[in-house]
Amino acid sequence: MTNTMPAEQSRYDQKLVHILKTSAAIFAEKGYHSTSIRDIARDAKMSLAGLYYYFDSKEELLYLIQDYCFGTIIEECRKLLEGIDDPAVQLKLLIENHLNFFVNNMNEMKVLSHEANSISGDLFKKVNARKRQYVDLAMSLIAEIGRRRRVEGVDVRVATFSLFGMMNWIYNWYNPRKDLDVAALSQNMTRLFLSGFLGDGAKHEHSLETGREGHLDRTVSVWQQ
Amino acid sequence: MTNTMPAEQSRYDQKLVHILKTSAAIFAEKGYHSTSIRDIARDAKMSLAGLYYYFDSKEELLYLIQDYCFGTIIEECRKLLEGIDDPAVQLKLLIENHLNFFVNNMNEMKVLSHEANSISGDLFKKVNARKRQYVDLAMSLIAEIGRRRRVEGVDVRVATFSLFGMMNWIYNWYNPRKDLDVAALSQNMTRLFLSGFLGDGAKHEHSLETGREGHLDRTVSVWQQ
DNA sequence: CTTACCATCGAACGCTTGTTCGAACCCCAT
DNA sequence: ATGGGGTTCGAACAAGCGTTCGATGGTAAG
Numbered sequence: 001m002t003n004t005m006p007a008e009q010s011r012y013d014q015k016l017v018h019i020l021k022t023s024a025a026i027f028a029e030k031g032y033h034s035t036s037i038r039d040i041a042r043d044a045k046m047s048l049a050g051l052y053y054y055f056d057s058k059e060e061l062l063y064l065i066q067d068y069c070f071g072t073i074i075e076e077c078r079k080l081l082e083g084i085d086d087p088a089v090q091l092k093l094l095i096e097n098h099l100n101f102f103v104n105n106m107n108e109m110k111v112l113s114h115e116a117n118s119i120s121g122d123l124f125k126k127v128n129a130r131k132r133q134y135v136d137l138a139m140s141l142i143a144e145i146g147r148r149r150r151v152e153g154v155d156v157r158v159a160t161f162s163l164f165g166m167m168n169w170i171y172n173w174y175n176p177r178k179d180l181d182v183a184a185l186s187q188n189m190t191r192l193f194l195s196g197f198l199g200d201g202a203k204h205e206h207s208l209e210t211g212r213e214g215h216l217d218r219t220v221s222v223w224q225q
Numbered sequence: 226m227t228n229t230m231p232a233e234q235s236r237y238d239q240k241l242v243h244i245l246k247t248s249a250a251i252f253a254e255k256g257y258h259s260t261s262i263r264d265i266a267r268d269a270k271m272s273l274a275g276l277y278y279y280f281d282s283k284e285e286l287l288y289l290i291q292d293y294c295f296g297t298i299i300e301e302c303r304k305l306l307e308g309i310d311d312p313a314v315q316l317k318l319l320i321e322n323h324l325n326f327f328v329n330n331m332n333e334m335k336v337l338s339h340e341a342n343s344i345s346g347d348l349f350k351k352v353n354a355r356k357r358q359y360v361d362l363a364m365s366l367i368a369e370i371g372r373r374r375r376v377e378g379v380d381v382r383v384a385t386f387s388l389f390g391m392m393n394w395i396y397n398w399y400n401p402r403k404d405l406d407v408a409a410l411s412q413n414m415t416r417l418f419l420s421g422f423l424g425d426g427a428k429h430e431h432s433l434e435t436g437r438e439g440h441l442d443r444t445v446s447v448w449q450q
Numbered sequence: 451c452t453t454a455c456c457a458t459c460g461a462a463c464g465c466t467t468g469t470t471c472g473a474a475c476c477c478c479a480t
Numbered sequence: 481a482t483g484g485g486g487t488t489c490g491a492a493c494a495a496g497c498g499t500t501c502g503a504t505g506g507t508a509a510g
Contacts, residue, residue, distance in 0.1 A: 012486085031342065033258035037468065047489045049470080058468065084435075092433050114339075116397075117256065155405055157398075158413045165394025166387040172341075173386045180380055188383045190433070196421025208317050208415070210309070237456085262498065272459045274500080283498065 016054050019044050021107075024065050028107040028171075032062055032118040062115060063123040069108045070130040073101050077137070087144040088194065094138060095193070096186040098167050103174065103182045110171040135160065142197065149198055163193050241279050241289075244269050246332075249290050253332040253396075257287055257343040287340060288348040294333045295355040298326050302362070312369040313419065319363060320418070321411045323392050328399065328407045335396040363388065367422065374423055388418050 009017070022044040026035045037058060041048045055061045077097050081090045102109045119127060139160040146156060166189055180188065234242070247269040251260045262283060266273045280286045302322050306315045327334045344352060364385040371381060391414055398404075405413065 015487095031258065033256065034343075036466075038466090048468095049490075050488045052469070053487060056469095086432075089433055089435055093435065118259075154413050154416060155409070158405060158410060159417060161394060161398045162391040162414060162417055165392070165397075166390040169386060169390025169394060172390075173382075180383060184380070185383060188379050189387060191379060191424075192384060192387055192418070192421040194421075194433075195424030196417035196419075199416075199420030199424035207311075208314055208419075210314055210318065240457095261496075263496090273498095274460075275458045277499070278457060281499095 019046075019051065019054055020061075020065055020068070023061055024107040024111050027062070027065070027115065028110040032111070032115045059119055059123060062111070062119050063127065065108055066112050066115070066119065066127045067130065069105070069112045070127065070134065073098065074130065074134050074137075076101065077134070087141045087148070091138070091141045091145065091194070092190050094141065095163070095167065095190050099170070099186045099189065100182050102167065102170060103176060103185070106171060106174075106176075109168075113168045113171060135164070138163065145197070151198060154197060159193075159197050166193065244271075244276065244279055245286075245290055245293070248286055249332040249336050252287070252290070252340065253335040257336070257340045284344055284348060287336070287344050288352065290333055291337050291340070291344065291352045292355065294330070294337045295352065295359065298323065299355065299359050299362075301326065302359070312366045312373065316363070316366045316370065316419070317415050319366065320388075320392065320415050324395070324411045324414065325407050327392065327395060328401060328410070331396060331399075331401075334393075338393045338396060360385065360389070370422065376423060379422055384418075384422055391418065 019040070023035075023040050026039055026043060030039075037051060038048055040061075041051055044051070055064065077094055080093045080097055084090050084093070116127075116131075117124075139156060142160050142163070143156045145151070146154075146159075170185075174185070179185070244265070248260075248265050251264055251268060255264075262276060263273055265286075266276055269276070280289065302319055305318045305322055309315050309318070341352075341356075342349075364381060367385050367388070368381045370376070371379075371384075395410075399410070404410070
């Protein structure tokens with residue numbers, strides 16, 4: 001399986017794409033494990049057995065969706081960042097690209113975010129290699145911004161995953177017909193994150209003293225036993 | 226089913242708690258739909274049929290975990306916020322409570338976050354009512370902070386769900402043996418969010434001009450067809 | 451010791467699942 | 481028209497699923 005789809009698509013490629021899109025829509029709606037191949041066959045208007053001409057197993061189907069999704073996002077991102085020096089600008093572009101892609105491919109991205117552990121073995125490793133690559137890119141940008149602007153008081157790892165948390169959580173709430181459009185969403189999140197990361201922490205923190213620090217129970221377990 | 230467990234637990238209650246904790250651990254590890262009642266029976270050291278003395282269906286089992294989790298988190302939060310005037314301080318406490326509870330009950334919270342749509346019908350409605358209650362609380366705090374500090378340029382809904390995204394994403398990466406402890410994690414995220422929300426957006430944004438705004442393709446679909 | 455109730459279990463039911471197989475179909479080059 | 485390879489399909493399989501039922505064990509009160 002190659003990273004990129006041929007521009008000129010054969011009948012076979014077109015049908016595979018149709019299957020992947022249909023599957024992603026159902027996976028997004030009811031979850032990978034609750035979706036049966038029969039569900040996919042119905043929506044794709046094919047027979048059960050006919051589908052297996054295009055993939056070897058349900059798990060490989062999930063892999064094809066995830067891998068191609070990651071491939072595209074990373075490729076687009078690399079193109080976008082090329083030749084830009086300021087890591088803050090690069091990060092801004094990464095966020096824009098991520099959210100733009102997410103919103104315009106909500107089904108596939110929900111499957112990528114939510115079904116990350118529904119895949120196992122070698123296929124899991126392959127997807128994870130791409131993920132690590134992408135996360136490392138973002139983390140190195142954030143680290144570099146921190147270095148140049150002498151950011152203190154925020155852990156780079158925490159910052160990176162907080163950013164991905166913000167961005168990847170949108171499948172839980174974002175409604176394109178009701179919420180801001182992608183451009184405004186990107187701007188909001190870039191501002192939230194960059195201002196938060198760079199922002200003068202000390203400026204606000206002194207006013208947050210509660211006079212009862214360390215008041216939290218260490219709730220070791222939900223149900224004490 | 227009541228919201229709170231009796232302080233004095235009968236033999237029955239203790240065993241129910243044991244089942245809930247065991248189930249949550251397996252659900253967290255392999256997902257709700259990939260977990261069979263037989264898996265739970267094995268780990269809980271009970272027979273398959275014996276489990277059904279404690280719940281009526283697999284779905285109700287999930288509900289019990291989620292409902293009790295939400296119940297505890299909201300109750301703790303209310304107690305903590307009581308009598309405090311500054312919404313920024315209240316939000317800080319909400320974040321601390323949320324993360325403290327999350328880290329100390331990672332299994333249950335992962336099930337709460339990740340299996341939100343694995344439940345349906347009336348049980349889903351019940352859990353969702355609690356969720357809305359909790360989200361509304363956070364959103365109203367954020368809105369009030371925005372009003373008092375005259376925050377501009379960030380949508381309150383986007384800010385709220387970005388915060389929950391940051392916080393709830395941690396089950397995907399947080400490793401208590403390798404990462405910061407809960408106190409430091411809370412401090413980091415509070416700083417990231419509050420500085421981000423309050424922070425002078427204009428201060429940094431002018432330096433982020435790329436000279437090619439609107440350059441992003443509207444990637445309508447992953448696989449063009 | 452007997453009664454009654456709470457708790458537990460082995461075994462089975464009906465159903466859905468992912469996957470396979472061999473036969474049939476379609477369509478284009480000869 | 482005919483051959484053949486690329487597609488499609490109906491039917492079946494074994495395995496696993498959630499759930500039920502009737503019977504059994506344990507235990508505390510009468």
